Amino acid sequence: MTFLLIILSFVLICMIFIIWCHYRFPEPHWNWDEIDLKETKFPKKFMWGTATAAHQVEGNCNNNNWFEWENSKDDLGNPRIKDNQRSGKACDHWNRYEEDIKMILELGVSHYRFSIEWSKVEPKKGYYDRKVINHYSNVIDKLLENNITPVITLHHFTNPTWFDNLGGFEREQNISIFVRFCEKIFDEYSSRVNLWCTINEPEVYSMMGYFVGVFPPGQKNPNQAVNVLKNLLVAHTAVYTKLKSLKNGEKSKIGIVKNVMQFDPYRRWNLLDWIVCILTNNIYNGIALSYLKTGKINIRIPFFININYSNPLAAKKTDFFGLNYYSHSHLKFKANLNEFFDNKFFATDTMTDMPYVIYPEGLYRAIKDVESIGKPIIITENGIADAKDDRRALFIERYLYSVYRAIREGTNIKGYFYWSLMDNFEWAEGYDMKFGLYEVNFKNQKRKLRNGAKEFIKVIKKSG
Ligand code: BGC
Numbered sequence: 001m002t003f004l005l006i007i008l009s010f011v012l013i014c015m016i017f018i019i020w021c022h023y024r025f026p027e028p029h030w031n032w033d034e035i036d037l038k039e040t041k042f043p044k045k046f047m048w049g050t051a052t053a054a055h056q057v058e059g060n061c062n063n064n065n066w067f068e069w070e071n072s073k074d075d076l077g078n079p080r081i082k083d084n085q086r087s088g089k090a091c092d093h094w095n096r097y098e099e100d101i102k103m104i105l106e107l108g109v110s111h112y113r114f115s116i117e118w119s120k121v122e123p124k125k126g127y128y129d130r131k132v133i134n135h136y137s138n139v140i141d142k143l144l145e146n147n148i149t150p151v152i153t154l155h156h157f158t159n160p161t162w163f164d165n166l167g168g169f170e171r172e173q174n175i176s177i178f179v180r181f182c183e184k185i186f187d188e189y190s191s192r193v194n195l196w197c198t199i200n201e202p203e204v205y206s207m208m209g210y211f212v213g214v215f216p217p218g219q220k221n222p223n224q225a226v227n228v229l230k231n232l233l234v235a236h237t238a239v240y241t242k243l244k245s246l247k248n249g250e251k252s253k254i255g256i257v258k259n260v261m262q263f264d265p266y267r268r269w270n271l272l273d274w275i276v277c278i279l280t281n282n283i284y285n286g287i288a289l290s291y292l293k294t295g296k297i298n299i300r301i302p303f304f305i306n307i308n309y310s311n312p313l314a315a316k317k318t319d320f321f322g323l324n325y326y327s328h329s330h331l332k333f334k335a336n337l338n339e340f341f342d343n344k345f346f347a348t349d350t351m352t353d354m355p356y357v358i359y360p361e362g363l364y365r366a367i368k369d370v371e372s373i374g375k376p377i378i379i380t381e382n383g384i385a386d387a388k389d390d391r392r393a394l395f396i397e398r399y400l401y402s403v404y405r406a407i408r409e410g411t412n413i414k415g416y417f418y419w420s421l422m423d424n425f426e427w428a429e430g431y432d433m434k435f436g437l438y439e440v441n442f443k444n445q446k447r448k449l450r451n452g453a454k455e456f457i458k459v460i461k462k463s464g
Contacts, residue, residue, distance in 0.1 A: 014271050021274045027264045027328075028361050037397050040404040042463040047149070047415025049111030050104060050437060051381055053156035053200065054120075056424035057093035064119035064158040065168070066427075069216035080218070085430030091422055092445050097139050103438055103447060104421060105146055108460045112143055113197065113380060113417050115153035119160035122181055133188055140192050151417075152189065153197040153257065154182050154239065157205055157215070157427070164217070169205075169228050175235045182239045183246065190248035197322050197380060198239045201259040202232035203284050214428045220338075222304045226283065226297075230309050233291045237314040257322030257380045258288050260366035263331050266344040272333035276341045280331060285369070292318060292373050320414065321370050322380035325363045325399075327356035352395070353385040353433055360398035367406040367413065376412045379403060383419035385426070385433035392452025400459055418456055422447055 055061045070086045073079060093100055104112050120132045143150045155178070159168050166174055186196070199205075208215035210225035219225075236256045243249050263280040265273035283299065291297050295314035300306050331341040349357040363382065370377060384395040400416065407413050423436035431442060437453035440446070 018269060018271055018274060021265075021278070022268055025264075025277075027262075027268075028365070030361055032398065035401065037401055040397075040401045040459065042404065042407070042416075042459070044464060046463060047111045047378065047417075048107075048109040048460045048463075049113055049149075049151065049415060049417035050107060050109055050421040051113035051151075051417045051419050052093065052421050052424065053115045053153065054117035055087060055090075055115075055156070055158045056420070056426070057091040057114075057422070058117060059087075059089040059092045059094050061087060061090075061117055061119065061158065063123055063161055064117070065161065065164045065216045066158050068161060068164075069218070074218065080214075080216075081428055082430045082432060085425075085432075087425040090425050091440055091442075094135070096445065098142060099447075100421065101139075101142050101146055101148065103449075104143075104148055106449070106457075107437060107453070108457055109148070111149045111151055111195070111415065111417065112421075113151040113153060114139070115156035115200070116185055117158065118155065118163070118178075118181055119158060121185065122160060125160075125162050125166075125177070128184060137188065140189055144192060149195065150189075150193050151195040151197065152185070152193050153200050154185060155198065155235075156200040168217075169231045169235065170224065172231050172234065175231060175238050178235055179238045179242050183242055186243045186246055186248070186252075190243075190246070190252055194252050196243065196252055196254040197257045198236045198254060199232050200257045200322075201324060202229050202236070202256075203288060204259050206232060207284065208428075222301075223306065226287065226299060226305050226307045229287060230291075230297050230307055233288060233297070234309070234311070234314070237295075237311070237317045240317045253319040255318045255320035255322050255375070255378070256288075256292070257324060258370075259324040259326070259381075260285055260370065261326065262328040262362055262365060264328055266330040266332035266342075270333065273331060273341075276331050276333050280341070289370065289373065292316070292321070316374065318373075318375055320376045320378050321373055322378050323366060323370055324381035324419070325366045325379065326354070326382065327352070328359050328362040328365075350391065352391065353387055354429070356385075358384070358391065358395055358398070360395075360402045363399050364402040364406055367403070367411055371406075371411050376414045378414050379416040381417060381419040383435045385435050386452065387432075387434040389434075389439075389450045389452045392450060393455040396452070396455040396459070 055066050069080050140150050206225045206229035210219045210228050213220045240254050243254055263277045265277045267273050287297055295312045297309040330344045332344045334342050382399055384392055386392045420435045422438040423434045423440040426433035438447040439450050
């Protein structure tokens, strides 16, 4: 009898928990037939932009962790990058930036977000290459000459090899080395550049590199993944505080860039699916959001993760929240200690070429979630891999509608940057994923505006 009562109580508690989750974490799907997309409009001073990252477009990044990674093999002798591709010459943006700036102009955008390749600026610890510093200075001048506002990302996934040899962001002591590089860059360009992104997607860098293992250094160690994530967040605060204290610091807007992806249960009435989703959301999104709100990180999953960090002074240390958004994921619990969920899709999902479903409602959800930090939001990345270019226009139309809807409701969103200006080296996927507004022919480096990109140009024009 008692046993039966215990079982019944347990079942009841589980059911209450599932019902609570169901209402607490809804997964909205709008009826797009009832939405008038012509309503979409944006404020006059809205920042319109497009984005790239050095390693993905410049070419000849031969001195960083990704170069090493692309040229190594896993334990079974398999290449790290799909079909053994290498970033190599990439889009040759290093030499063709003037032509590329003309393309940026043709889009009608006002801003260009790009990253500085640390391994080129500081090829050896403490030695800065003047030619490289001058190169980025010329890029900045060319943008300004064309009335395009430069937005600099200080760290976008790549580290100089020498920095990784010192333990990279696995060691909190190494943060000061990164801060010193950022100080140098800020000192060089801050009289002409006002918008700064400190670190791009700390959760992607740490989870892909230390948990999933498909980015360098290819580890599968949850505790190390969270430790690296913690160090990157701490590095953001250290860079922010340092740059703010320098000349031009006060007038500059300096922010972190975070990828938000929601993890929704594949079966909304399954307790185990909810548990994996709540845990994954907490690690992937919750840690960074809690750190930015309170300066605290406290996560303990017995036998897997135990990280406790507190620095209340770090709270709110960002002038804006750079939001990168692509999609959400549906997780299905799997009884396997190495991989405790599967990423599932529904037959009704409209897919992109990446394993991402088109889900514009998710961008709206993400905006509402990060609004709680209380900082202006800039959508620093959003885009679609679509080689056939048959979904890009719809993607742009609908995701921009989500941004508009949040603005209409009063959310402080300052800008939107499409990822990416042109096709480029998509990390572990090599060159197969076509995110570009411009198609790139990698044999002859010819660029061509994609039809789908015209939707972006249209909305920008309409906003004046
Ligand atoms: C990264 C980009 C990447 C894009 C598309 C973002 O996570 O910042 O470097 O190319 O996603 O996958």
